[in-house]
């Protein structure tokens with residue numbers, strides 16, 4: 001993450017939004033009367049997933065936070081971001097606790113049985129992080145007879161896929177952590193042999209560590225989208241219209257470019 005961008009974003013947020021704080025970060029206009037009359041759009045996320053959502057001080061920032069802010073603005077609503085465990089986002093959306101789940105969340109067939117997903121707004125790739133001197137050189141090595149221990153974040157696609165493909169097949173063990181960063185810490189101290197996680201957070205997590213590398217071969221390619229309760233098709237349509245607009249006019253790309261430098 002480029003520090004200068006973070007600072008610029010911070011200033012921008014400070015100028016544009018009145019109140020931010022704690023785990024519930026409300027981004028709203030300074031006009032109190034307007035604020036009172038606006039409906040709130042609640043977004044459940046897990047702010048441990050840079051550059052999509054992470055803390056800058058007490059404020060949740062990132063691609064998802066900014067895209068959600070633009071969507072809320074288009075809907076004439078006030079955005080409230082709620083930081084929660086990744087694996088509790090879908091159950092909370094199903095229960096009607098929050099309006100939408102936005103957390104670099106991959107569209108999967110299993111999740112589609114529980115929630116609806118918006119149009120996809122980003123691509124994700126599951127990658128494998130290993131120690132620089134690891135004997136795991138390619139994804140295929142995970143399917144060999146070495147019985148590796150794989151670190152993942154609980155409930156993510158990295159967890160689900162490696163559980164189905166590797167653990168359930170008796171080819172290795174999956175070790176689950178609450179945060180992707182904790183799985184990476186476990187890798188650093190040799191508690192796990194690799195970490196399977198999305199490519200952008202992977203890049204952020206290995207950035208400061210000379211001893212970790214990301215394998216060239218991808219584990220899986222996926223689409224990120226916004227989860228909405230199945231009975232809330234009205235909101236889903238509004239979100240899709242807003243997303244189409246911000247994809248067409250370049251807003252989405254400019255938000256992505258702030259956080260992800262072209263390779």
Ligand code: GLN
Pocket residue numbers: 046049086103104105106107124153155156157158198
């Ligand atoms: N894309 C992954 C998933 O949807 C991980 C998301 C995350 O950890 N925030 O499961």
